[in-house]
Amino acid sequence: MAKSLEELASPYLHGLLPYIPGKPIGEVERELGITGVVKLASNENPLGPSPLALCALREALPESHRYPDGGGYYLKGRLAACLGLTPGHLILGNGCNELLELMARAFLLPGDEVVIADPAFVIYGMLAHLQGCTTVRVPLKAWTHDLEAMAKAVTTRTKMVFLGNPNNPTGTAVRPTELKAFMDAVPEEVIVVIDEAYIEYVPQELVPDSLGYVRQGRWVIVLRTFSKIYGLAGLRIGYGMAPPSMVELLERVRAPFNVNSLAQRAALAALDDQAHLSSSRQVNDLGKAYLSGELHRLGLQFPPSVANFLLVDLKQDGRAVADALLRMGVIVRPLQGAYLKTHIRVTIGTPPENERFIQALKAVL
Numbered sequence: 558m559a560k561s562l563e564e565l566a567s568p569y570l571h572g573l574l575p576y577i578p579g580k581p582i583g584e585v586e587r588e589l590g591i592t593g594v595v596k597l598a599s600n601e602n603p604l605g606p607s608p609l610a611l612c613a614l615r616e617a618l619p620e621s622h623r624y625p626d627g628g629g630y631y632l633k634g635r636l637a638a639c640l641g642l643t644p645g646h647l648i649l650g651n652g653c654n655e656l657l658e659l660m661a662r663a664f665l666l667p668g669d670e671v672v673i674a675d676p677a678f679v680i681y682g683m684l685a686h687l688q689g690c691t692t693v694r695v696p697l698k699a700w701t702h703d704l705e706a707m708a709k710a711v712t713t714r715t716k717m718v719f720l721g722n723p724n725n726p727t728g729t730a731v732r733p734t735e736l737k738a739f740m741d742a743v744p745e746e747v748i749v750v751i752d753e754a755y756i757e758y759v760p761q762e763l764v765p766d767s768l769g770y771v772r773q774g775r776w777v778i779v780l781r782t783f784s785k786i787y788g789l790a791g792l793r794i795g796y797g798m799a800p801p802s803m804v805e806l807l808e809r810v811r812a813p814f815n816v817n818s819l820a821q822r823a824a825l826a827a828l829d830d831q832a833h834l835s836s837s838r839q840v841n842d843l844g845k846a847y848l849s850g851e852l853h854r855l856g857l858q859f860p861p862s863v864a865n866f867l868l869v870d871l872k873q874d875g876r877a878v879a880d881a882l883l884r885m886g887v888i889v890r891p892l893q894g895a896y897l898k899t900h901i902r903v904t905i906g907t908p909p910e911n912e913r914f915i916q917a918l919k920a921v922l
């Protein structure tokens with residue numbers, strides 16, 4: 558008998574479920590026949606893109622018939638100058654998600670071990686699984702990466718360690734001294750992926766010198782994105798910083814023109830918009846203070862987040878609460894995994910969005 562399509566597919570697809578993104582506002586409004594839905598499910602910037610980025614987009618539109626600059630000359634040059642690196646240290650991606658994928662495709666082989674925290678950004682485990690790797694999951698300690706335990710989990714078969722800093726879904730960050738101790742403990746041939754998608758929200762004293770390892774030529778890639786504080790999630794653009802020898806290998810698996818021209822132009826303009834960055838931080842800090850106070854008053858607990866979202870323990874089925882909130886027009890993120898069944902992840906929004914969430918949550922609870 559002919560093989561089924563499933564049998565023809567990579568065996569590593571078996572048992573793998575697709576990534577479920579936060580529902581788009583339009584879809585929820587259509588389904589429920591309502592308007593004014595609030596989305597606090599995907600850690601986007603509630604203020605939207607920087608006005609400078611919007612202006613750059615309008616200017617760039619007439620050139621949309623041209624392929625983008627496949628080498629990202631201007632953006633890499635600009636980032637390199639800001640970060641004290643060379644353009645050869647940089648690679649651009651269709652979101653930093655694509656860079657995670659390129660890392661997996663370039664380096665991970667069946668049988669390799671990959672060390673990740675539990676819970677961590679779900680994509681790390683999915684990519685490792687797809688490459689046929691063994692995933693070694695190290696439970697968080699006090700909701701933060703247990704870097705000592707993660708270093709101990711490294712064996713001679715470990716190819717890669719993924720560190721989300723801040724971690725998604727907890728919003729917690731490791732202390733710079735902890736990262737240093739970890740890097741000192743881990744053998745140099747282990748590749749460390751430091752995912753800093755939310756680093757621009759983190760207070761300066763907690764930002765580690767991860768780029769120092771890149772400059773030293775350690776086998777490290779640091780990933781950042783324009784999807785979060787820069788408010789450009791819909792354009793899909795992120796960047797990785799790694800030793801030029803690693804970038805050169807990743808370039809071999811990168812699709813041509815992976816980052817579109819509008820995204821490149823908007824990203825360049827967004828880097829110039831310090832006012833948008835600081836108001837985004839301010840709105841986030843105020844929103845976090847408001848939500849923290851209200852959640853505490855409701856007797857609910859959450860780890861101390863340094864990012865733009867909170868992981869809230871509802872002490873009851875998180876998915877049921879998320880569904881009830883959805884019916885009231887507030888989209889939050891229910892979570893999978895053994896110890897997150899009673900949790901939801903909520904993105905910090907604008908003051909009216911945060912108030913709407915709290916009102917709806919009070920009604921549901």
Ligand SMILES: Cc1ncc(COP(=O)(O)O)c(C=O)c1O
Pocket residue numbers: 599600651652653654655678721723724725752754781782783784790793794795
């Ligand atoms: C920790 C982490 N890394 C990476 C990403 C992917 O970001 P991007 O939109 O740049 O692909 C996300 C998105 O939510 C994230 O939370």
